[in-house]
Amino acid sequence: MGRFIAIRVLQLPLILAVIYLLTFVLVWVAPGDPFTRTDKKIDPVVIESMKKKMHAESWRSFLAHYPVQMIKGDFGASLTYDDVSVTDIIRAGLPVSVSLGLLAMVIAVYAGVCIGTLAAVSRGGLFDWFSLSVALIGISLPSFVIGSALFALFCGTLHWFPIGSWGSFSAMVLPGLALSLTPMAYIARLTRVSMIDMLSSDFIRTARAKGLSRATVIWKHGLKNAVLPVISFLGPASAATLTGSFIVEKVFNIPGLGQHFVNSVLNRDQTLILGTVMVYSIFLLTFNLIVDVAYAFVDPRIDVTAKQ
Amino acid sequence: MTVASPILAPHAVAAAPAPDTLARRLRASGRIVVGGGVLLIMLIACLATLPFTLDRSGTGALKGALYFDRQTPALQRRVPAFRVNGQVTPALWFGADTLGRSLLGRSLLGGSISLLIGFAAAAISVFLGVSVGLVAGYRGGWLDSLLMRSVDILYGLPYILLVVLFKMALEPMFGRAGLSPPVANLVVLFLAIGLVSWLTMARVIRGQVLSLRAQPFVEACKAAGLGEWRIFTRHLLPNLIGPITVYATLIIPIAILEESFLSFLGIGIQPPMPTWGSLASDGLIPALNRIHQYPHMLIVPCALLSVTLLSLNFMGDGLRDVFDPKREAAKV
Numbered sequence: 001m002g003r004f005i006a007i008r009v010l011q012l013p014l015i016l017a018v019i020y021l022l023t024f025v026l027v028w029v030a031p032g033d034p035f036t037r038t039d040k041k042i043d044p045v046v047i048e049s050m051k052k053k054m055h056a057e058s059w060r061s062f063l064a065h066y067p068v069q070m071i072k073g074d075f076g077a078s079l080t081y082d083d084v085s086v087t088d089i090i091r092a093g094l095p096v097s098v099s100l101g102l103l104a105m106v107i108a109v110y111a112g113v114c115i116g117t118l119a120a121v122s123r124g125g126l127f128d129w130f131s132l133s134v135a136l137i138g139i140s141l142p143s144f145v146i147g148s149a150l151f152a153l154f155c156g157t158l159h160w161f162p163i164g165s166w167g168s169f170s171a172m173v174l175p176g177l178a179l180s181l182t183p184m185a186y187i188a189r190l191t192r193v194s195m196i197d198m199l200s201s202d203f204i205r206t207a208r209a210k211g212l213s214r215a216t217v218i219w220k221h222g223l224k225n226a227v228l229p230v231i232s233f234l235g236p237a238s239a240a241t242l243t244g245s246f247i248v249e250k251v252f253n254i255p256g257l258g259q260h261f262v263n264s265v266l267n268r269d270q271t272l273i274l275g276t277v278m279v280y281s282i283f284l285l286t287f288n289l290i291v292d293v294a295y296a297f298v299d300p301r302i303d304v305t306a307k308q
Numbered sequence: 309m310t311v312a313s314p315i316l317a318p319h320a321v322a323a324a325p326a327p328d329t330l331a332r333r334l335r336a337s338g339r340i341v342v343g344g345g346v347l348l349i350m351l352i353a354c355l356a357t358l359p360f361t362l363d364r365s366g367t368g369a370l371k372g373a374l375y376f377d378r379q380t381p382a383l384q385r386r387v388p389a390f391r392v393n394g395q396v397t398p399a400l401w402f403g404a405d406t407l408g409r410s411l412l413g414r415s416l417l418g419g420s421i422s423l424l425i426g427f428a429a430a431a432i433s434v435f436l437g438v439s440v441g442l443v444a445g446y447r448g449g450w451l452d453s454l455l456m457r458s459v460d461i462l463y464g465l466p467y468i469l470l471v472v473l474f475k476m477a478l479e480p481m482f483g484r485a486g487l488s489p490p491v492a493n494l495v496v497l498f499l500a501i502g503l504v505s506w507l508t509m510a511r512v513i514r515g516q517v518l519s520l521r522a523q524p525f526v527e528a529c530k531a532a533g534l535g536e537w538r539i540f541t542r543h544l545l546p547n548l549i550g551p552i553t554v555y556a557t558l559i560i561p562i563a564i565l566e567e568s569f570l571s572f573l574g575i576g577i578q579p580p581m582p583t584w585g586s587l588a589s590d591g592l593i594p595a596l597n598r599i600h601q602y603p604h605m606l607i608v609p610c611a612l613l614s615v616t617l618l619s620l621n622f623m624g625d626g627l628r629d630v631f632d633p634k635r636e637a638a639k640v
Contacts (some may be wrong), residue, residue: 011461015461015465018461022473026476061380140561141617142610142613144569145588145613148596152595236463239467242468243468243566247572247573250573250592261472262574264474266574275475277473284466
């Protein structure tokens with residue numbers, strides 16, 4: 001167990017290094033040096049000083065120095081925004097995106113597990129049918145469809161939630177809901193299938209025969225085991241939430257990191273791209289690591305070191 | 309929701325004493341018939357109208373009324389209408405957009421592009437996934453460990469960021485190679501999406517190959533002295549048609565979704581070329597404007613995209629149950 005965690009923790013910087021190299025090659029080398037752009041006339045003196053400041057005399061020196069700077073918390077200057085550094089942009093946008101993503105994940109896991117369990121219990125019944133339809137819709141509909149439908153209904157027609165504001169919890173509810181629907185649908189499906197498996201297993205029958213109530217057996221004994229595939233799905237789910245958050249941030253006009261990533265790509269702002277990709281990757285990989293370790297703790301039967 | 313009812317319909321297959329052939333099971337599955345039917349209608353509608361939506365000259369039967377980039381300022385933001393001044397106007401069946409372009413024409417061409425990207429990206433990822441899965445499962449040993457470890461690591465990467473980066477890097481290269489910008493845009497987009505969505509396929513195929521490899525017929529092939537390539541193509545692949553079909557059907561909607569995400573954000577297909585995602589993005593502000601509301605600009609592309617994705621997922625689920633009897637047992 002300790003060995004598994006150690007390996008995974010040691011793997012993390014390696015994977016990050018690979019992502020860094022890949023990103024660097026894709027955004028810096030392939031489309032050309034960012035300092036010799038044709039769309040923006042910059043004074044050669046300015047370029048020289050910028051290059052010096054960012055250790056970008058050659059791409060090799062930048063490649064070597066940028067990670068060191070990043071570890072110190074300095075992501076360099078943005079190439080499109082004049083007075084704002086990449087660090088400032090990330091510092092402003094990241095908390096917004098992360099809180100939105102966390103809210104969405106909490107809703108997705110909680111609602112998904114509940115819906116899946118209830119569907120498994122009433123297998124073939126009306127609620128099962130309902131849950132399967134919801135899951136199919138959640139998997140199929142893009143988040144911008146769901147987001148704009150929620151926006152039009154609850155902000156436009158019913159005036160339940162504020163429009164275009166950010167900072168209060170009520171402004172987070174709709175975007176969080178829109179973002180949570182896709183992972184929720186997957187989680188509900190996973191829970192339903194594994195719960196159906198669980199409910200027909202021997203230990204559940206034994207527990208019932210011992211006189212435990214149906215509710216205790218389902219929610220305590222069954223769910224503990226049925227929730228395992230859900231935990232292993234949390235990694236991919238967080239990646240999906242990341243994608244979704246770009247969209248939802250655009251629909252609800254939220255000042256998160258997503259719009260900066262999109263703009264940095266459109267503006268070919270290489271430092272901002274590198275910075276956002278690295279920050280997103282660190283978050284995703286750390287979260288995946290936590291999930292994997294949690295998985296090993298929750299189910300001691302699983303030999304995580306074995307290669308399937 | 310008449311479409312959803314087959315979910316509950318107990319599989320006629322399981323109980324039927326009649327010969328249980330694959331074709332029979334496919335026909336008996338309501339989901340495959342309904343999903344496939346809707347998809348087929350959508351495909352035919354989009355592809356058969358390509359001569360009209362690409363008719364720039366205006367000499368065709370519809371006089372270029374459906375040409376995707378024909379701007380008629382007088383028609384700006386017109387709501388859907390079947391007749392204007394007593395005349396039938398197919399161009400206005402879905403209304404017109406901010407620049408007075410026929411939304412029907414744009415939706416049809418956008419659908420063709422979205423579907424093309426979905427199918428092409430799925431084809432690439434099926435090819436990659438099956439190759440990696442076959443080699444990893446069949447060879448085993450260090451190659452298997454290496455490939456599967458890489459797949460594990462790739463699973464954790466922020467793949468949507470990678471799609472964008474691939475697209476950014478490849479597009480200028482393809483442009484320099486002589487492809488016209490819209491074509492380079494299209495090719496790069498499905499290459500990038502295909503390159504990141506083969507992981508699940510590789511895992512599934514590897515698992516299947518592992519169990520097939522242990523069976524006597526593979527050993528017989530080896531004993532008969534067949535080459536690896538021949539074993540792959542003639543003996544293993546035919547046995548993998550089931551899972552390949554199922555996961556290919558499920559990759560297509562994911563690829564279409566990813567394309568629509570990117571186009572919605574403005575990073576995907578570049579204007580004036582339409583896709584369902586970019587049409588929805590264009591319609592977002594007119595549809596949610598509080599003073600002058602034009603909801604049709606958002607509703608039309610969203611509805612078309614949703615129906616297509618629903619039917620694809622519907623079909624994929626149906627196929628999965630037909631090809632995987634174990635899952636079916638857990639279902640009914």
